[in-house]
Amino acid sequence: MSGHSKWSTIKHKKAKTDSLRAAEFQKFSRELIVAAKLGGGDPAGNFRLRTAIEKAKAAGLPNDNIKRAIEKGCGAGNNENYEEITYEGYAAGGVAVVVEAMTDNRNRTAGDVRSFFTKFNGNLGETGCVGWMFDKKGCITFNSSDVDFDALFEAAINLDADDIVEEEDEYKVYTTFENLQAVTEGLDAQGFKSVTAEFTRIPQNTIEVTDEKTATNIMRLLGKLEEHDDVQNVYANFDIDDELMEKLDV
16 A cells, blocks of 8 residues: 555544544644635635535534634634645655645744654655655545445546545545546536545655564654644655554554
8 A cells, every 4th residue: 555545544543532633623724724814715616615624524623613713714813824835855765755734933843844854764855855756636535335436437537537546435536636626516516425625645656665663764754744733734655565564663
């Protein structure tokens, strides 16, 4: 399993703990604030806000929290000023890592991210050093129990989607970066109700990791990054087989 998919699965399992769930809720709230600030508080006319709301609801963020975040983004008593920053670097074993953050203190976030890379035998690089190794894509997720795969596949391809894959109990429709909104809305109009629609980064190639120490350092780095309040998304291009994953102390 590739790093992108494997890490997504691990995140879902880790997020069941109360502390990590609270951190996830904070990340959703920040995305809602920024989306509303940039595009307005009406989800009907703000695709980014609409998808942020859907993702937050799917994760269990209470409606009151969603409402408050949108109101903050629209200027209701909000003094927070978040900016979006992308960090790039290498984890142990030369694995490429891209970190998307949302922060009100650039120096604090950069210092923390750099320290995590250093602690786990990696190094933070310059902007652009590994980003080119990932393709920016749109990803629309459906519960496999809610839709018919063949019907979804045909509809998605007719809307110029790139691919559709099955992972765990989900179907994922991948689109170009520019085509996410059109495909999402096109599928919705045909009765295919998605769980989430979001932008993601897919590694062009993966690095197979077979050493337990290296794998442990990679997973601990990703874990620390994900737990940080300012970090929204983490992408990496590693591949670790399931047998080795079971041995890791992470």
